[in-house]
């Protein structure tokens with residue numbers, strides 16, 4: 001685990017930060033793909049984790065959720081809209097085209113089994129020292145997490161910080177192939193920008209200690 005800010009740690013699950021999850025306070029946020037389970041369990045073995053939160057129930061975020069929750073005996077928390085997918089384990093059906101070959105591949109090889117959601121999160125709820133920000137668009141019930149006092153933002157997939165084909169770092173909107181409503185997601189990007197975050201933690205790509213990059217990106221939207 002790599003320390004990002006006070007009580008915020010990144011677990012890089014893929015090379016070049018291709019897929020990340022995070023520990024904030026005593027909470028695991030997101031859980032990679034199914035085969036990430038051992039890596040996550042190993043990373044958190046000395047941590048006193050008490051819950052697991054999903055930014056959204058896509059196969060590269062909920063893949064290991066059920067295994068980790070079961071092994072560590074911790075509850076799973078999602079937004080109300082993501083609950084259905086997190087519980088059923090059917091996690092690609094909000095993609096614009098769930099019949100796409102890549103979507104089918106993800107459902108088959110990345111997605112984890114469903115897991116009971118114990119508690120629902122909504123705008124303004126407190127998750128450790130963070131606050132829930134509803135950021136729909138990439139998925140219908142997507143949430144981000146923000147800590148105002150030092151500007152740490154768990155972005156989820158509202159924005160990504162790498163080109164997912166070349167892996168070169170840089171801010172991008174998430175791929176259309178996996179984004180339910182791009183217009184709605186763009187509104188959510190504006191919502192996050194207005195929070196003036198200082199440290200941005202992405203599902204995909206390295207952490208951004210913002211020195212104006214977010215503002216530059218907004219000018220291109």
Ligand SMILES: [Zn+2]
Pocket residue numbers: 056058138157178
């Ligand atoms: Zn996603």
